[in-house]
Amino acid sequence: MILVGQYDSPVTRRVAVALHHYGIGFTRDTRSIFTDAAEVGRISPLTRIPALVLDDGEVLIDSAAILDFLDELAGDRALCPASGPTRRQVLQMTALAQGTLEKAAAVVYERHFHKPDQQSQAWLTRCLAQTRAGLDELTRRLAAPYACGSALSHADVMITTLIWYMQDRMDECLSPADHAPLIALARHCETLPAFRAAAISDFEKMPR
Numbered sequence: 107m108i109l110v111g112q113y114d115s116p117v118t119r120r121v122a123v124a125l126h127h128y129g130i131g132f133t134r135d136t137r138s139i140f141t142d143a144a145e146v147g148r149i150s151p152l153t154r155i156p157a158l159v160l161d162d163g164e165v166l167i168d169s170a171a172i173l174d175f176l177d178e179l180a181g182d183r184a185l186c187p188a189s190g191p192t193r194r195q196v197l198q199m200t201a202l203a204q205g206t207l208e209k210a211a212a213v214v215y216e217r218h219f220h221k222p223d224q225q226s227q228a229w230l231t232r233c234l235a236q237t238r239a240g241l242d243e244l245t246r247r248l249a250a251p252y253a254c255g256s257a258l259s260h261a262d263v264m265i266t267t268l269i270w271y272m273q274d275r276m277d278e279c280l281s282p283a284d285h286a287p288l289i290a291l292a293r294h295c296e297t298l299p300a301f302r303a304a305a306i307s308d309f310e311k312m313p314r
């Protein structure tokens with residue numbers, strides 16, 4: 107399998123963490139969606155990452171759909187229960203964290219692609235408020251020791267990769283005081299082997 111995408115993409119990194127956690131071997135294609143967009147677009151039709159190229163050449167896109175496939179391979183070790191209330195909780199917490207990322211990324215892209223005088227302040231204000239609301243709600247719903255209780259799940263992985271993104275790209279929404287439990291969870295998860303194996307190298311960062 108080949109995982110396409112750089113690890114500064116939280117959704118790409120969450121797939122990498124799951125692959126390492128499950129012990130599934132893979133290689134990487136670290137070409138950039140920005141500087142190598144045409145090449146990435148030949149693999150991933152929307153020129154988005156992650157994409158997972160299977161050994162027979164089939165290409166899977168979208169982190170949730172990719173993880174659905176990997177969870178099937180992982181069976182009982184999947185980072186999401188197969189059924190029941192905890193499954194719902196894991197999927198909802200993961201969706202909340204991923205939705206928060208989408209709003210934060212919208213701010214990052216607006217600032218990256220538009221000069222300051224071309225940026226929509228109304229859009230930025232809206233996205234920043236939605237990002238902040240996402241972080242607040244994640245904090246409110248957070249269980250212990252992991253996001254959804256006693257076991258590590260996809261929610262912890264998404265929260266951890268999201269927190270890295272917030273700290274690296276736009277620290278104006280993440281509050282060390284208000285979101286301390288989220289930050290502490292991410293700090294703990296970053297020490298786990300699967301997260302360390304998917305550490306972000308300096309070369310794989312979006313051009314500024």
Ligand SMILES: N[C@@H](CCC(=O)N[C@@H](CS)C(=O)NCC(=O)O)C(=O)O
Pocket residue numbers: 114115116117118139153154155156167168169170
């Ligand atoms: N829902 C998708 C989102 C994928 C996504 O937006 N990836 C970003 C990187 S974090 C990307 O490829 N952005 C480039 C673009 O949209 O042009 C997933 O979970 O895989």
